[in-house]
Amino acid sequence: MKLLSLPERLGLVSYRNQAKSEIKPHIIVDTDICNSTCPHKCTTWVCPANCYTMDEDGKVHFQVEDCIECGTCMYACDQGAVDWNFPDPEIGRGVTWNFG
Amino acid sequence: MEDKFDCIVIGGGVAGLAAAMTLARNNMKFLLIEKGEFPGSKNVSGGVLWGSDLNKLVPNYWEEEDGGWDRFINHRRLTFMDEQSSFSLDFKSSHFNEKPYTGVVVLRSKFDNWLAGKVQEAIDASDFAMDSFIATDIKVDEVILENDKAVGIKTGEDEFFADSVIIAEGVNNLLTRQVGLQDKYVPADHMLTGIKEIIRFDQKVLEDRFQLNGLSGMSNEFVGWATNGIEGGGFLYTNRDTISLGLVLGLKDLREKKQKPYDVLNHFKQHPTIADAIKGGEVVEYSAHVVSSGDSRVMPKELYKDGILLVGEAANLLMNAGKAIQGMDYAMRSGILAAETIVEAKAKNDYTSATLKEYRKKMDDSYVMKDIKGFQDAVHLLHTDVMQNKVPNLVCDFGRQFFSIKNEPTPKSEKMLLGAIKRHSSLWELAKLGFKARKSL
Numbered sequence: 439m440k441l442l443s444l445p446e447r448l449g450l451v452s453y454r455n456q457a458k459s460e461i462k463p464h465i466i467v468d469t470d471i472c473n474s475t476c477p478h479k480c481t482t483w484v485c486p487a488n489c490y491t492m493d494e495d496g497k498v499h500f501q502v503e504d505c506i507e508c509g510t511c512m513y514a515c516d517q518g519a520v521d522w523n524f525p526d527p528e529i530g531r532g533v534t535w536n537f538g
Numbered sequence: 539m540e541d542k543f544d545c546i547v548i549g550g551g552v553a554g555l556a557a558a559m560t561l562a563r564n565n566m567k568f569l570l571i572e573k574g575e576f577p578g579s580k581n582v583s584g585g586v587l588w589g590s591d592l593n594k595l596v597p598n599y600w601e602e603e604d605g606g607w608d609r610f611i612n613h614r615r616l617t618f619m620d621e622q623s624s625f626s627l628d629f630k631s632s633h634f635n636e637k638p639y640t641g642v643v644v645l646r647s648k649f650d651n652w653l654a655g656k657v658q659e660a661i662d663a664s665d666f667a668m669d670s671f672i673a674t675d676i677k678v679d680e681v682i683l684e685n686d687k688a689v690g691i692k693t694g695e696d697e698f699f700a701d702s703v704i705i706a707e708g709v710n711n712l713l714t715r716q717v718g719l720q721d722k723y724v725p726a727d728h729m730l731t732g733i734k735e736i737i738r739f740d741q742k743v744l745e746d747r748f749q750l751n752g753l754s755g756m757s758n759e760f761v762g763w764a765t766n767g768i769e770g771g772g773f774l775y776t777n778r779d780t781i782s783l784g785l786v787l788g789l790k791d792l793r794e795k796k797q798k799p800y801d802v803l804n805h806f807k808q809h810p811t812i813a814d815a816i817k818g819g820e821v822v823e824y825s826a827h828v829v830s831s832g833d834s835r836v837m838p839k840e841l842y843k844d845g846i847l848l849v850g851e852a853a854n855l856l857m858n859a860g861k862a863i864q865g866m867d868y869a870m871r872s873g874i875l876a877a878e879t880i881v882e883a884k885a886k887n888d889y890t891s892a893t894l895k896e897y898r899k900k901m902d903d904s905y906v907m908k909d910i911k912g913f914q915d916a917v918h919l920l921h922t923d924v925m926q927n928k929v930p931n932l933v934c935d936f937g938r939q940f941f942s943i944k945n946e947p948t949p950k951s952e953k954m955l956l957g958a959i960k961r962h963s964s965l966w967e968l969a970k971l972g973f974k975a976r977k978s979l
């Protein structure tokens with residue numbers, strides 16, 4: 439069986455409010471902390487949806503669009519950079535699982 | 539305040555729905571709030587609902603043509619893995635075909651929604667058919683506290699009031715933290731990330747491949763190579779025409795070993811045993827969710843305070859002590875017991891801790907807390923390097939020798955075993971393990 443890449447996997451997820459051009463992010467990340475004092479930048483590998491990425495200069499960037507609300511980053515970040523919440527049903531993103 | 543409810547239940551998962559069902563049956567006026575589009579729409583689990591409490595909530599649920607559950611478990615398997623091999627403890631028994639079943643595989647988006655339909659039926663049959671509600675698409679921002687007692691909830695600009703609040707929000711328990719029952723930051727140490735794929739087959743192919751009969755099903759847990767050195771384990775459960783295949787990975791270990799969970803899942807899928815099991819299947823969903831480990835050190839400080847009860851994963855009621863990953867059954871039982879306590883509180887017209895502490899007592903007297911307390915050592919033992927790596931390697935090494943038939947003189951099994959022990963561990967280490975296992979299991 440062919441192994442799926444992460445983008446292929448995320449392509450199977452049903453996201454809410456997908457038609458909306460602007461959504462209200464439900465997780466706020468203070469990347470200044472990631473990019474100054476954080477000794478590990480672990481969100482860039484522990485996140486199952488790869489919402490946290492590292493650029494060529496080693497800087498952490500966060501985008502909420504692919505988030506599947508798993509909660510991993512809220513526990514993994516021990517630096518206080520992740521302000522985690524659930525998405526707003528009307529103007530947030532987040533998931534609706536078909537199987538769950 | 540005429541609109542005041544007896545109780546507001548936050549969260550339409552297994553725990554919240556079990557509480558709601560019990561409230562409806564006892565003619566309580568309540569509001570169940572779910573943030574998703576429908577109950578179950580944001581819920582993920584492995585998952586098997588163990589035990590027979592479902593029969594209490596929905597009597598003879600198996601009689602329904604297409605109920606919310608997928609298959610009943612009559613086949614259990616625990617598999618030790620190394621790179622090439624798998625060595626299983628395998629138990630199948632028609633004893634498990636008897637009803638009520640002692641384990642059913644569920645997919646939460648379907649199961650929770652079905653259970654919510656049953657709750658709605660119970661509401662319709664209650665005295666508050668027009669006054670109790672299941673409300674979806676509402677995110678609770680805050681539990682309203684007055685003099686540190688819960689009096690309602692706030693969502694956006696709206697407020698709803700009640701004599702009591704049952705928090706059934708799941709493992710990412712922001713409201714539990716807000717009301718002060720859990721620390722604001724919960725460290726990764728005893729938390730895990732669950733990650734899984736739903737893989738679809740032609741139903742006949744699935745039934746033949748896993749030797750299923752009618753609606754029977756199999757649950758298989760994996761330990762060893764499956765997790766690529768990360769603390770945790772793997773699972774495979776058979777649904778109607780899909781399987782749930784996934785891993786539960788220690789979050790602290792993922793952080794320290796710099797591994798991506800989806801890469802570890804692909805690693806697992808490449809094991810020859812798994813590759814054969816999933817051949818020809820089509821991945822139809824990818825999901826992930828944090829789970830707690832059952833280590834009581836991370837659990838909330840208490841299960842109640844004035845006007846508030848905690849149920850299910852909001853209270854980190856989940857445990858894997860080696861026999862099964864139990865969470866949904868704990869959720870169900872805690873939801874039932876919490877609702878029964880609210881019924882008593884209404885009769886006494888006292889929703890303070892003085893009455894709600896009875897919930898703690900009911901929980902302590904139940905199998906949930908007895909097992910969580912009684913199997914803490916087993917939880918710790920399962921997460922040691924010996925159990926995670928050395929034992930699976932040793933067992934597979936022994937198996938390879940024991941089952942190899944070469945055209946040469948065969949050594950005695952004891953010699954094979956001692957050789958395998960020396961290569962992967964030591965007699966002394968295993969003696970210690972055996973001693974600990976005897977006490978903890």
